[in-house]
Amino acid sequence: AILAAIAAALGPKPLSGRHVIVTSGPTHEPIDPVRYIANRSSGAQGTAIAAALVDLGASVSFVTGPASVPPPPGVRVLPVETAAQMRAAVMEALPADAAVMAAAVADWRVENAAAQKMKKDGSGRAPALSFAQNPDILAEVAGLGADRPRLVVGFAAETEKVEEHARDKRARKGCDWIVANDVSPATGIMGGAENAVIVIDADGAETWPRLPKDEVARRLAQRIARALAWKEDA
Amino acid sequence: AILAAIAAALGPKPLSGRHVIVTSGPTHEPIDPVRYIANRSSGAQGTAIAAALVDLGASVSFVTGPASVPPPPGVRVLPVETAAQMRAAVMEALPADAAVMAAAVADWRVENAAAQKMKKDGSGRAPALSFAQNPDILAEVAGLGADRPRLVVGFAAETEKVEEHARDKRARKGCDWIVANDVSPATGIMGGAENAVIVIDADGAETWPRLPKDEVARRLAQRIARALAWKEDA
Numbered sequence: 104a105i106l107a108a109i110a111a112a113l114g115p116k117p118l119s120g121r122h123v124i125v126t127s128g129p130t131h132e133p134i135d136p137v138r139y140i141a142n143r144s145s146g147a148q149g150t151a152i153a154a155a156l157v158d159l160g161a162s163v164s165f166v167t168g169p170a171s172v173p174p175p176p177g178v179r180v181l182p183v184e185t186a187a188q189m190r191a192a193v194m195e196a197l198p199a200d201a202a203v204m205a206a207a208v209a210d211w212r213v214e215n216a217a218a219q220k221m222k223k224d225g226s227g228r229a230p231a232l233s234f235a236q237n238p239d240i241l242a243e244v245a246g247l248g249a250d251r252p253r254l255v256v257g258f259a260a261e262t263e264k265v266e267e268h269a270r271d272k273r274a275r276k277g278c279d280w281i282v283a284n285d286v287s288p289a290t291g292i293m294g295g296a297e298n299a300v301i302v303i304d305a306d307g308a309e310t311w312p313r314l315p316k317d318e319v320a321r322r323l324a325q326r327i328a329r330a331l332a333w334k335e336d337a
Numbered sequence: 338a339i340l341a342a343i344a345a346a347l348g349p350k351p352l353s354g355r356h357v358i359v360t361s362g363p364t365h366e367p368i369d370p371v372r373y374i375a376n377r378s379s380g381a382q383g384t385a386i387a388a389a390l391v392d393l394g395a396s397v398s399f400v401t402g403p404a405s406v407p408p409p410p411g412v413r414v415l416p417v418e419t420a421a422q423m424r425a426a427v428m429e430a431l432p433a434d435a436a437v438m439a440a441a442v443a444d445w446r447v448e449n450a451a452a453q454k455m456k457k458d459g460s461g462r463a464p465a466l467s468f469a470q471n472p473d474i475l476a477e478v479a480g481l482g483a484d485r486p487r488l489v490v491g492f493a494a495e496t497e498k499v500e501e502h503a504r505d506k507r508a509r510k511g512c513d514w515i516v517a518n519d520v521s522p523a524t525g526i527m528g529g530a531e532n533a534v535i536v537i538d539a540d541g542a543e544t545w546p547r548l549p550k551d552e553v554a555r556r557l558a559q560r561i562a563r564a565l566a567w568k569e570d571a
Binding site: 229268286 | 365368370371372373374375376377378441443444445453454455456457461462463466468469470494495496497502520521522527
């Protein structure tokens with residue numbers, strides 16, 4: 104770790120002068136003042152990516168839900184709780200050269216969240232929750248006109264048909280890359296130290312070996328640096 | 338803290354030879370492999386109570402949901418995730434001299450939890466969740482016959498009409514005491530370091546000052562020791 108830190112400090116800074124927005128962690132969607140809907144994202148992969156981007160010289164706006172790991176040093180931290188707050192923070196952080204949307208954003212929020220704690224009424228029936236679809240931050244950022252980051256990277260956490268779902272997602276969202284992984288409980292990836300990803304881009308699918316999340320982050324940051332340099336030249 | 342530890346180590350052990358079950362933390366109720374319903378309980382108050390009971394010599398079975406604070410030293414830890422698992426762990430830990438049910442148990446679980454990650458279907462409508470009422474662990478333990486702990490303590494986390502709701506709850510559950518507190522976000526109690534409680538028993542309501550959670554725990558452990566001694570003599 105010390106050698107890696109020295110290498111990073113002394114190494115080339117291909118992202119110097121670049122601004123990258125990274126989203127990370129879960130979102131929490133309130134049901135009432137004490138209950139909420141959550142997901143099992145720890146924020147570990149998003150945090151590692153933000154750190155790796157900083158190592159390459161990027162200026163990082165780190166929009167993070169309530170993660171179980173602390174934000175990395177050197178980023179501008181924008182803490183949020185809900186998907187709606189995450190969307191607002193991302194929009195405010197624009198413009199950016201790249202956006203890496205690693206957060207596990209809740210697809211739905213509770214439309215009739217209660218101001219007071221919901222009580223059992225003795226009927227045995229639960230209060231009816233109605234859901235509204237959350238803003239699709241990835242699709243929205245990927246669909247921006249002049250303000251669109253030159254590189255928009257989405258994530259897909261799947262439990263089945265990982266590559267197929269990820270390809271569909273890339274097409275549907277209009278982003279440049281999808282980093283897909285299998286978060287089935289048996290893989291130990293969600294909340295774990297390692298990740299096994301497939302990177303989908305316009306040219307196809309790149310299957311990476313199972314690696315520590317830090318190493319996935321380092322490779323992804325380098326790939327981002329190359330892509331931005333290439334887009335600059337093009 | 339050092340003085341307190343020495344005092345506890347040298348002090349009287351009125352709960353020596355007593356077995357106390359303490360539940361603590363939130364429960365998580367799965368929606369699908371990555372999503373779940375949670376609540377804002379940190380487990381801090383339940384953990385402090387278990388530690389204070391150990392200080393008074395009790396043997397503590399600590400049934401804990403996914404809390405954000407670690408279990409205290411000296412307890413037997415029984416980790417659970419859902420309310421159903423918590424019920425099973427409590428039943429297995431019986432018999433006990435006292436049960437302190439400090440966990441924030443989810444009232445409902447998702448009856449149609451999915452084996453695979455639920456996907457947006459493009460309709461904008463959320464998958465319908467149907468809820469089933471969870472087992473009422475407090476009422477069940479309080480209603481046991483020969484196996485009932487001599488002292489059953491419940492907790493009430495309220496956001497309005499705290500004392501009134503707590504009195505109702507004590508009567509409805511059949512427990513001996515209810516420790517009630519106001520967890521409105523403005524109080525900073527849920528997830529915070531302090532607590533302001535009202536202890537409801539057969540004789541009425543005792544309003545305690547706002548105190549560090551450790552001190553609430555110490556007072557409550559002493560009250561439990563006195564009650565068990567008194568019940569022994571009676």
